[in-house]
Amino acid sequence: MSAERIVRIVAGSFILLSLALGVTGSPVFHSSYWLWFTAFVGFNLLQSGFSQFCPLEMILKKLGIKSGCSSC
Template structure:
């Protein structure tokens, strides 16, 4: 798995977790979905992604988006 796929998988996990928590605990958890969406949007514009930096330090190989 490369960094690009790990970032996408992590973003998908956060969104699904947020929706599940919103359905079972409180609708305030949808703010986590909004945060994930905003982070993906700013990463597409600036190229800066904290999750990509963490996955790089964990030793995942480079992808084409976050190199």
């Protein structure tokens, strides 16, 4: 599995989990402050799309996970 794919899976999981914990209609509602975490993940995805800088991707590369580009 490539680093980019892992980043997408982790980001999607974080967003779904924080929405489940932050939306009042959810059966696992904890606090609406979890929506700030959702915004943080969304902002990080947005800025990484423009700047090509993603902290999780850097960590995964240091752990030896390869990039998914076809020219590698």
